[in-house]
Amino acid sequence: MIYNEIINSINEIKNLGYALSLLNWDQSIFIPKNGVMSRANVIETITKIAHDMLISDILYEKILSCTESNDFKNLEEFKQKEILKIKKDVEKERKKPTDLVKEIAKTTSLAMNEWEQAKKTGNDEKYLPLLNKIFKLKKEIADAIGFSDNPYDVLLDDYDENLKYKYIEPLFNSLENQLVEIINKIEASKKHIKDDFLLRKYDKNKQWEFGLCILKKFGINFDSCRQDISTHPFTTTIGEYDVRITTNISENNFIKGFFSTLHEGGHCLYELSVNNHLNSSPFATISSLSLHESQSRFFENIIGRSYGFWKNHFNDLKKLFIENLNNVTLDDFYKAINKVKKSPIRTESDEVTYNLHIILRTQLENDLINDKINVNSINDFWHERTKKLFNFYPKTKSESYLQDIHWSDGLIGYFPTYTLGNLISAQILNAMENQMGKVNDINDEKLINIIKWLDKNIYKHGSFYSSMELVKISTNKDLTHEYFIDYLKDKFFEIYN
């Protein structure tokens, strides 16, 4: 049957993807230094084979003969949707000119090197032409694939299917206004929160054990998962029932390691669950990066930085690190891990100010891809907007647009998923609380019920729905920034009186 043949081909491509995940995982953790060059060749070979398989005429003809046959309507609806999803993905890939794809790979590879240099030295003379080329090539990709409104939409679609800039723009504008208001009020409160005890010496092994213990309370089954240490924490799926997470523990910064662990733990729960529910269907994957991020942020922030969580776990932590926390109360601790501090660096920002970075970056991406501004004006743009949003100027280029790796790697359209994830997580919390009651006393049982709710309402659907559809289905409302703003106000106005 042609349906089975198509699914088999897609699963073969998925298997190549699993191999690539392992090659990358190993490269981030275990590879000996001199193995890196050869690893790049292995990754290139498999990526090329997987791509050739995806765009092959044989597969595409099968898909067409399936969807165009009279039998197609007799196929169960789920299977029809599977084939149509594959058709969309295949057609998108087939529209990309091979030479253009190669040119992008070559350019980003050069840009990655120059970006590292530029970030170190602050001199972006050699980097800017490459960045310019990346945006130009990405625009060409968008042209080749086609769009109705905005070429940026084609790039957004890579990370969040069917997402449009005309949808994000007003959402982010309202969000910006309200965030700035909240930050002004917090600053006006002049309240000082002590957090020096978070930066004392925390034994690495004990940090590791505590993090692992919480992941186990999330119900993560370590027969289907493992955690390792890497420089930059990440989650990757290497096979059905084989999800790998990493964390990074720093001896003098408790929150960095712990919240990384929770963040990846959230990703892990989602990845593990889609496989449990959908197994070898093409829908056995996350709906979008926004939704993925909503889950990591949910566990990192909404759970992990909540009073209700620490009410149940602070004593355990205190026992482990009595030397640092002896005179620290639950209240002190809760406030310290939620301290609001404007930073020029996105990844060092708190729940409130973080999204301003994304709003800035998203607007810039859209302007660049639409030739509204030129790469040479990025720094001016960044200065002006930073002043407006944060009321300071970045001191160096590594504090401005050079701080993040994404663009050099060709990831344009990726940034908005971080803030969308935050908005989704708060809207999900609201829906959850409407059904389960307030999530304000997070003991082990409550934790399991929360995860059961997510499993039933979010995870089990895999990528059957786009994230905006899934938000609507699981929360009964279109995505809005209001739940997130309410969440911030409730939480931070209390902390800052």
Add this chain to the structure above:
Amino acid sequence: MIYNEIINSINEIKNLGYALSLLNWDQSIFIPKNGVMSRANVIETITKIAHDMLISDILYEKILSCTESNDFKNLEEFKQKEILKIKKDVEKERKKPTDLVKEIAKTTSLAMNEWEQAKKTGNDEKYLPLLNKIFKLKKEIADAIGFSDNPYDVLLDDYDENLKYKYIEPLFNSLENQLVEIINKIEASKKHIKDDFLLRKYDKNKQWEFGLCILKKFGINFDSCRQDISTHPFTTTIGEYDVRITTNISENNFIKGFFSTLHEGGHCLYELSVNNHLNSSPFATISSLSLHESQSRFFENIIGRSYGFWKNHFNDLKKLFIENLNNVTLDDFYKAINKVKKSPIRTESDEVTYNLHIILRTQLENDLINDKINVNSINDFWHERTKKLFNFYPKTKSESYLQDIHWSDGLIGYFPTYTLGNLISAQILNAMENQMGKVNDINDEKLINIIKWLDKNIYKHGSFYSSMELVKISTNKDLTHEYFIDYLKDKFFEIYN
């Protein structure tokens, strides 16, 4: 140029091989339990793709048009040999009927399960028909590929190119007679060697550190290599300049872990070096499994179990494990690690008796593949031969033919490489000593000179020569058992007076 196209294709296939090595490495060390099923699918997909690429008409036509063109003779000789080697490998694979290859994969997969059961319970009723089928299918493969004398030669060729049974048979017969003589003399000496101190508690971390320290003295560069722990130690190459070795350390058995480390260290030196010399040539691989084994045995036995090595290292070991070795002299230690003890189990045997197991197994393989005996007679054969070779009977089937995994995995023709490796290692030692003088005081400098000699005379050739050619070139003589017998006599008659 067509030469480059062929080499590029072969290197793509090699890259898939590297990915498979990583998938297997990870499965032996890190995979979470539930990831195993999905991993099997990933391995199957990539194996199939690599095989399809190797036997593709496009590649074969390129090879033919290269070798048959008038330009071929103008190609430098090395490149001609590369293409002819590829041609031979491709033609061998193309001759294997696809259905037969699939049938073997299916049968061995079933046989692996049944073998595990049979080994545990001693009941081989369900296993024997599968084993019978494996031999039958392997015979069919040999028929499909073709042979002049003996179908077994086709299987031997998989592990040691151009090796023939008519060459092994007389070599192993003479070896058998002389080994039995040596063992009789050792037994007649009635000398008791104390070795209880090897079985005391040796701290695992200190064992790991000591092993690593010796590997570093071998000049192994850990920027191109890493060592981990696995149940069964192995060496695998995951990329150019990326060789992974594993060891297994047991707290109550010092020699097991340490000699595993040296064994894999020998494999590692060889694998690392062929890449250094031949880089992306198809000859950048070991010559054969026999030669590979000659290197692991060289470092495990000829170096690692020599008086000259411990003369220079026993004091370091004693300092580390003073609680166990306080009253043990260098002489006691040397004799203990060389104690001769006949065992029904191959992997637990010493340097002298080990080869009798291989001689028995090789003869049995040849008889089975040539239908001289039937699988139902294996046990009778094993009993009779064990009695003759060892003067005892195996107590159970897991002490007889069920002890090893190889046949269940379809590895027929693999066993002789172990003994050939032993013979080669002794012949290499002789050639080395003719040039460098006696290897009897193995300090750090001597160790480096030994490895330089191997690098220059063996490793740098990669698989350009077959192992028998390479033995001839590097030692000036065809392979014989005499150097090995002389080595054993010198060493063990002294130990046993």
